[in-house]
Amino acid sequence: MLAAFDQDQRAAGWERIARDNPGKTTLVAEHGAEIIGFAQYGLPRDLPAAAARELSAMYVRAHWYGTGLAQALMDAVLEPDLSCSLWVFERNPRARAFYAKYGFAPDGTARAERFATATEIRMVRPAVEFRS
Template sequence: MSGWRIEPLTAEHTYGLAECHICCWREAYDDLVPRHVLDAFDVDRRAAQWERMRVKYPHGTHIALSGDTVIGFASVGAPKDTPAASELELTALYVRASWYGTGVADDLIGIALPDDLRCSLWVFDENPRAQAFYRRHGFVFDGARKIEDFTPALMVRMVRAPGRDDLR
C-alpha cells in the first residue's frame, strides 16, 4: 500500500464516510442517476445511516483513509435476494475519482471479501468500468437483472465463486 490505509469503520469516521459516499455517487453516476437524486443527498442524514449500519454490523464496512480523509470504502452483508445467489453480498465499493487506478479499490475488495465464500453484487448495466474491475476480481454475470431502487437505471448481478485465483 502507498498513501492510504484500510481500517474497519469507526464512529469517528462515519461523517467522513458519508461525505465520501455522496462525492463518489456524484462523480461516478452523473450520467446514470437523475441530477435531482444526486443533489438531494444530505451528509448529516447519510452519516446517521452509516452510524446505524456500523453499530448493527460492526465488521461490515472498511474504509480507505489518506491521512484522516476517507477516500473509499467497501461494505458487505447478507444478500437481500430471494433466493440468495451467494453467502455474502458486496453492497458497496466506492473510491473517490482522484484515487482511481491507484490500487485502493483492489485493497478494499481484498479485505472486504473472504476468498472462501461465494459472493455477489449488483452493478449498473451501463457502468463498464466497474464491471471490468469486478471481472478482474473473479466476478461473472449470472443473468439476473433489476431496476435500481431510486432511479430508472438497470442493475445486473455478478457472482464470484469461492477459491478462485484472481489478479490481486
C-alpha cells in the same frame, strides 16, 4: 448521482445501516482526516441468496483510482473459499470490468435500482476450490 446526495443525510443513513445490520462489515480507507474509499459486505440480502457473501457497497474517490486502494479493499472483502455477489449498474462498463477482474460474472438477474431510473445486474464470484 453521488454528487446529489446530502452528506449529513447520508452520514445518518450509514449510522442507521451500521446499527440495524450487525452482520455487515464496513471497511473505511482514510488519508489523514479524509475518507477516500470504503467497502461494505456481509450476509446476502437476496432471497434465495446467490452467494455466501454480498458486497453491498464499494466506493473509491476518483483521485485515488489506479493507486491500488480498490484492490486493497477487494482483497480485504473477498475470501477464496466464499462465493460473493454484488449488484452493479448495467450501463457501468468500468465497474463491470473492474469486478470481472476479480472473477465476478453476470448471473442473468436484473432489477430496477431503488434510487435511480437505472437497471442493475447481479454479478457472482464463485468460491475457489483448492486442490492438493
